[in-house]
Amino acid sequence: MRPTPRAHELAPLIDEVLGAVRTVLLEPTAFAPADLERVFRLSMSDYSELILLPPLIEALHEQAPSVQIEVLSTAAFQPQHALETGRIDLLIGNQDVGAGVYQQELFVDEFVCVVSATHPAIKRRLTLNQYLKQSHVLFAPQGRGDRLLDEALRKQRVERRVALRLPHIQSIPHILHRTPHIVTIPAKFAATMDRAGLRPLTPPVDLPSLQVMQYWHQAVHQDPAHRWLRHLVHEIAQRLHDGPGPGS
Template sequence: MNLRDLDLNLLLVLHQLLIDQQVSVAAEHLGLSQPAMSNALKRLRTALNDELFVRTGRGMQPTPYAASLAKPVAQALALLGQALQPRIAFDPTSSLRRFTLAMTDIGEIWFMPRLIEALLQRAPGVSVTTVRSDAQLSEGLAGGTVDLAVGLQPDLQNGFYQRRLFIHRYVCLCRRDHPLTRQPMTSDDFCRQAHVHVAATSTGHGEVEQHLRRAGLQRDIRLQVPHFVAVGHILQRSDLVATVPERFASTCLVPFDLVALPLPVPLPEIAINLFWHARYHKDPANQWFRDLMFELFSD
């Protein structure tokens, strides 16, 4: 028979009859009236084309076919019952879960030190892997290979949740004794400087660069790099300047003896959000991890 033609509720009836072998007792255990139970048995016999149970002096005895169904039906119902149990709460203190975060290198610089510190204290068995956002990010989030994405992700719309962490504002970063630090910086001063440009076109920082070009600000770009990791080292030993997010700048001031100056031109503020797929919206582990991210980094 085709499973689509069978009312699966009848499997509960069959299972209980196989246990009790009395219609009245099985009906009581299932919360049914005896006529309803008898009707269900009639439907089962029709659907399975077998008598299933016959009356004897010892009650309703299963036919060989009904007896052969006892074990697989019990296993199937038990499996369904387990699957439909309430979600098991996530215990960070005992979990060995590895979470995967999609972010840029500037995200690693800002998020990772504080996040790892918190995990070592609260969830000592939990570990983290970071990956770069790419064209397969939405598939990774939907498939569970990536748990969360952080940043500006305009392509993650339908089927995704997002939550604001903070707003990126931009500053001009340079060494402490740079000539720019001697007086307020004008837009001409800014454009005349030798710049290091981080070519992060697929990120929110890329939008800032586009805004500068649209505003007609022609900078003297002496060095272009694909990421932020080397910016502090470069500025420390040169007269180059860089336009960088304020939070990144704050991580460079002391280690590289740099200063952050207000920009003389208005730049758009970039929203940094946390993204996750709707499939994992109620997953206890995912909920715990994103709540931790929000607690640690939200403005």
């Protein structure tokens, strides 16, 4: 038998109701993070991992030492399906998700350009001509590039000369130290790099803000442990609100 259209329509609501029932049956007592023994699977990009994971693990060590975290790459699967099937508990980033998925803003970041402090042509101010003339390093996980940044540049008819595409961001500081290349990255990520020998600069073009969200499936919306974890992640993210901006 195949589910009817009405059954498909009701499926998200049924999932949420069943989740609430499981919560009542399986969590009859007050929730205590210190007593929690559970593995949470989080999916996030390198950027989100660098920004959020260290303070999150620190908080878990203090509040729920028996909790385990498994981090999975956002490029490893289709986010919507992974949330629906429980393959991941929480998705952190900026993704297109469908019905049955809740979302919450964690923080907003701005883009900043970074070059070597000994760059032969670029000093304290980056002009549009310099931005177009120099070679760029592009962070391109799974070869996709940065969709948000690329779309903004395309609308302004600005085309970067890309010399290197990288699936990971950890090697970027080392490359900038050895070349006159430019990289355009979120400011909070730039702040995590070893600033010695590097110079952050305000981009010479108008770029959008980067909104970082957390996503979870409605089946776990009422789960006390999951709700506690979401609150903890959001609390940590809020501390980043007053973090460094472009050129800082």
